[in-house]
Amino acid sequence: MGNLIWHEYARLLAVTSSVCEWSYSNDGLLSLRRADTIWASFWGFYYRKFFWDFVGGIVRAPGGLQPSKANAVFITLIVKAPVIQILAMLLAFVILALELPIPQIKGTMIHRNFVIRIPLLLLQAFLTILFYQGTNAALWSMITAACYGRAVVLGETMKEAKDNRGKGGRA
Amino acid sequence: MGESWFRREFLTPRRLAFNVIFYGIHFALFAYGWYSQETNTKLAALNGLKWSVWTSRGAGLVLAFDGGMILVPMLRNVIRVVRPKLQWLFPADENIWFHRQVAYSMAFWAMVHTTAHYVNFFNVERTQVRPEIALDIHYTQAGGITGHFMLLIMFLMYSTAHHKIRQQCFEAFWYTHHLAFFFMIGLYTHATGCFVRDSAEPAYSKVFPFYTTDHCLGYESWRFTIWPGILYFGERVWREIRARQATRLSKVLVHPSGAMELRIIKPSFKYVAGQWLFIQVPEISKLQWHPFTITSAPEDPYVSVHIRQVGDWTHALGERLGAGPQVVAAMTKAAMNGTEKDEKLTMLGATRGDFVEIEGGAGAQALPTVRIDGPYGAPAEDVFNVEVAVLIGAGIGVTPFASILKHIWYRQKRGNLGSLRRVEFFWVCRDAPSFGWFQSLLQEVEAAQADPNFLRINIYLTQKISEDMLWNIAVNDAGAEYDPLTLLRTRTMFGRPDWKSIYGRMKQAIETGQYLPGTNSQLKTKVGTYFCGPGVLAKAIKEATVESSSSAVEFSFAKEHF
Numbered sequence: 212m213g214n215l216i217w218h219e220y221a222r223l224l225a226v227t228s229s230v231c232e233w234s235y236s237n238d239g240l241l242s243l244r245r246a247d248t249i250w251a252s253f254w255g256f257y258y259r260k261f262f263w264d265f266v267g268g269i270v271r272a273p274g275g276l277q278p279s280k281a282n283a284v285f286i287t288l289i290v291k292a293p294v295i296q297i298l299a300m301l302l303a304f305v306i307l308a309l310e311l312p313i314p315q316i317k318g319t320m321i322h323r324n325f326v327i328r329i330p331l332l333l334l335q336a337f338l339t340i341l342f343y344q345g346t347n348a349a350l351w352s353m354i355t356a357a358c359y360g361r362a363v364v365l366g367e368t369m370k371e372a373k374d375n376r377g378k379g380g381r382a
Numbered sequence: 383m384g385e386s387w388f389r390r391e392f393l394t395p396r397r398l399a400f401n402v403i404f405y406g407i408h409f410a411l412f413a414y415g416w417y418s419q420e421t422n423t424k425l426a427a428l429n430g431l432k433w434s435v436w437t438s439r440g441a442g443l444v445l446a447f448d449g450g451m452i453l454v455p456m457l458r459n460v461i462r463v464v465r466p467k468l469q470w471l472f473p474a475d476e477n478i479w480f481h482r483q484v485a486y487s488m489a490f491w492a493m494v495h496t497t498a499h500y501v502n503f504f505n506v507e508r509t510q511v512r513p514e515i516a517l518d519i520h521y522t523q524a525g526g527i528t529g530h531f532m533l534l535i536m537f538l539m540y541s542t543a544h545h546k547i548r549q550q551c552f553e554a555f556w557y558t559h560h561l562a563f564f565f566m567i568g569l570y571t572h573a574t575g576c577f578v579r580d581s582a583e584p585a586y587s588k589v590f591p592f593y594t595t596d597h598c599l600g601y602e603s604w605r606f607t608i609w610p611g612i613l614y615f616g617e618r619v620w621r622e623i624r625a626r627q628a629t630r631l632s633k634v635l636v637h638p639s640g641a642m643e644l645r646i647i648k649p650s651f652k653y654v655a656g657q658w659l660f661i662q663v664p665e666i667s668k669l670q671w672h673p674f675t676i677t678s679a680p681e682d683p684y685v686s687v688h689i690r691q692v693g694d695w696t697h698a699l700g701e702r703l704g705a706g707p708q709v710v711a712a713m714t715k716a717a718m719n720g721t722e723k724d725e726k727l728t729m730l731g732a733t734r735g736d737f738v739e740i741e742g743g744a745g746a747q748a749l750p751t752v753r754i755d756g757p758y759g760a761p762a763e764d765v766f767n768v769e770v771a772v773l774i775g776a777g778i779g780v781t782p783f784a785s786i787l788k789h790i791w792y793r794q795k796r797g798n799l800g801s802l803r804r805v806e807f808f809w810v811c812r813d814a815p816s817f818g819w820f821q822s823l824l825q826e827v828e829a830a831q832a833d834p835n836f837l838r839i840n841i842y843l844t845q846k847i848s849e850d851m852l853w854n855i856a857v858n859d860a861g862a863e864y865d866p867l868t869l870l871r872t873r874t875m876f877g878r879p880d881w882k883s884i885y886g887r888m889k890q891a892i893e894t895g896q897y898l899p900g901t902n903s904q905l906k907t908k909v910g911t912y913f914c915g916p917g918v919l920a921k922a923i924k925e926a927t928v929e930s931s932s933s934a935v936e937f938s939f940a941k942e943h944f
Contacts, residue, residue, distance in 0.1 A: 219550065223541040254497060258504045265517050272510035343516065344500050347530065351537055 218325050218367050221358035224351065225310045225332065247348040248303035248339055255296035260343035261285045289342050299338040299345065306331055323369045325359050332356035408444050408487060415443030415601070424580040424599060431505050438498035439578070439601075441491045446603030448488040449569045453610040455481040459617050462759040489540065496533065512582050524575040528568040535565045552693075556670065566611045570604045624650070625662065625753040632684060634703050634749065642691070642700060643677070645684040646752060655679055655789035656765075656782045656912075659756030661687060666698045671755060675781040679788035685754065688781060702750055765790070766800030768910035768938070770892070774808040774923060776915025780820055783807065783914070787827050787837075794836070801908075804835065804897070806888075810842045810879060810915070841874045881926035885937065889930045911939045 264286075267279030278286055288294040309322060309331075316322045336352040339345030392398050419439040420429060428435050455461070455477035503516035503526075520526040541547070542558040576584035576598040585597035595602070627650045635643040644661075653659070653676055660671035672695055678686040691700045765771040765786060775783045787807065793799055809820075828839060891897035892907050911927055913920055920941045927937035 220541065220547055220554070223544050223547070224537070250493070250497070254500060258501055260504060260516070265515060270507075270510070270515055272513065273508065275508040275510065276515050343504065346520075347533055347537075350534065354537075 218359060218362035218369065221325075221328075221355050221362055222310050224355040224358055225306055225328065247351060248299055248335055248345070249307075251339060251344040251348050252293075252296040252300035252303065252342075255289075255299075255342045255344045256293045258343065259290040259293055259296070261289045262341060262343050262346065285341065295338055295341050299335065299342075299348075302331065302335050302338060306335065325363050325367070325369075328359050329356050329363070332359065404483065404487075407447065408491070411444045411447055412440040412491075415440035422599065425578070427511050427580070428578070430509065430511060431502050434498045434501035434505065438495055438502055441495035441498060442573075443601055443603065444491045445488060445495055446601065446607050448484050448491065449566075450603075450607035450610055452481065452484045452488065453566070453614040455484070457610070457613055457617055458758050459620070460613065462757070465759050485540070485543075489536065492533065492536065496529065499529070523577070525572055525577045528572045532565055532568040532572070535561045535568070539565070553670070570608050570611065573600045573602075573604065576600075621755050625755045629751070629753055631749045631752045636703075637688075641688045642703060643686055643688050644752070645678075645686045646754060647684050648754060651685055651754060651757070653680055653685070653757035655785040657757035657759060657785075658782070659685070659687070659754045659758065662753045662755070663699055663702070663750055664753065665702060665750045666695060670695060672696075675785070676757065677781055677784040679785055679792055681789065681792040688784070690778065765805075765910065765912065766793075766802050768908040769801055769803045770806065770888075770897075770907065770909040771802060771804075772806045772808070772888075772909060772911040774810070774911065774913045774915070776810045776913075776919050777812065779913075779915035780809050780811070781914075783809075783912075784820060784823055786912075788823070790837075791827050805837045806840065807837065808840045808842065808879065810844060810919070812843075812845045840879070842879045843874050843876050844878055881923050882929060885926045885930040889932060889935050889937075892935050893932070906933075907935050909935060909937045911937065913939065913941050 261278060261282060264276050264278035264282060267281055268276045269279075271277055285295075289296065306328070308316065309328065312318075312322050321327060332352045333356050336349040336356065339352065340349035390397065391401055416436040416439065419425060420436050422429075458477075461477055503519045506512055506514065506519065507516040520530065538558050539561055542555045548555045574593075576586065576593045578600040579585060579597050580599060581597050585594050586592055587594045627648065629646060629648040629651075631644060632647045633645040635645070637643065651659075655676075658673055658675045660673055662668075662671045674687040674689060676685060677688050678684060689696055689699065691697050765773075773783050773786065775781070787805075790799070790802070790805060824839060827837065888897065888909070892909070909927075911923060913923055924939045924941075927939045931937045
């Protein structure tokens, strides 16, 4: 008692921020409490907007912000085709697969390695901050990455799961 | 486990009622919020945004409700006052559970609300129904700023409130949860700036609340939701004031088992048996309050709590009081060695392993200042309203019963037992010797019993017994007046209790009139069970009580929470 196990905390954050990237959802994901990235990217498919389009953009009424030509590449990847959103969503699923471990990787080196999660989360933060719905997910992913960083610095390791746990009364 | 989700949520009448009412209110508010926005002709311009604006308004109204309700279960002092009157209406001891239900619902509706707003602002920018871009609304206006801020706070608060994190590091949960202060500020100011209006620009005024309701057409929900917030804030202030009232730590008793008994004198502190309090030792932490069960009876001239050294804070407290782990280890050893000698002395009335007293001002450093806050309610106050009280403590969960048993004993002496006719006390624990202090208390209570049928003590030891111990018990137990393990007259039983047969037999005995002599079988006998311990056991006992209830005997069940 008394000592926060950072990686376990970070895991909860990671689950939340990945599902919650403002753009994807289905019933299963909802149960994960608004995991953000997936939800965000999902909505990013329908309401496509480059988050930074105000830089150099002009407002037209009606019509809204007209991004500047300098941002054309982002407009192509986010508005014309939701490439960034798709990538963010895929990445979020990868992170979820790591955190809620899918049976195939449970207990493997990848699952037990915290260092590998930090670049994944930072990449998720980078991708999500590019599109309109992803800002919260980006912020949360960065917080999560920082928590994992803390876990690595403290040299935490993942505890061996006990097989006989959670079988109350039958064990 | 083993019970299906459907069965638990819908086939239990009370839970079903809760679900219908609670979620019914949510959906009704959502529907009303949606409808009132969609049909408001003054807001025709905004209604051009279609379903997203209807959804956001509906979900917003629901969130206002949740934001108002989230603090209600945390009004501990108010609950303590109203619970005797309203116990029949809602389970006042399930306040944390209710707090969690509101929080879950809040998370869900926050998602709906935020999602809808992301779509709203996207379309506001596109259609320019107001001359602003999405980014302005998100990050320069009150609604957007407070909204994002509240989401971040929720992200931190919900994740640290996870039961795993709470157990690992209560401090992380405790401190993070105080972000609630900023969350509530965010909630009350979320719709400032005349966010819902029929004009393109906000209509402000110079007098409070600085907007005119002619053009600002929000639900003004803050006018309602702020009251629980004010109440809660007032309660926290009051708790602080109360905690500063004269309190003195008069004595510390260290028991051989390692438990420290703090005897505190605070004249302004009034409580009932079975309640608990928060304790703070400013020398160890100025901010942390730790909950403990009161182990003294209201009749005692002091308030006592028994503290085992298990965590950071309790260890620090032990060190500070001069009862560090070494001291305790030495004492425990001495007590264990002394066991055999003691048994010979039992006849003379000696108890196993005496406690060591640490008193203030006796040469060593003075005792630290302590503050206590409370008391807070627990269901065991109700024991005197039933004819038969079944008190079940498991492991450390036995602590509230120290106070209750003492209190019952005091009242018995005064001949003032209410409707209480018999007490069955069950203590289920893995290793009895580690709760030495409780044994000595039980001894006192047992020895003082004039009527052998009033209080029956049943002790169940669930640990595995070594062969040596088995022989020891077999040899010492035969014909001895006292039980070799607990030094009580009552025999210790081994293994787990079979609740169904215990309750079944009790029911039979009551129905045939053997249990309570002179009971008229036309009257319904009330048997109240008060349990404190792990949830799995609670469930098993509850099932047994439900199964055993009949037309003549009514078994009720209450569980204490920490």
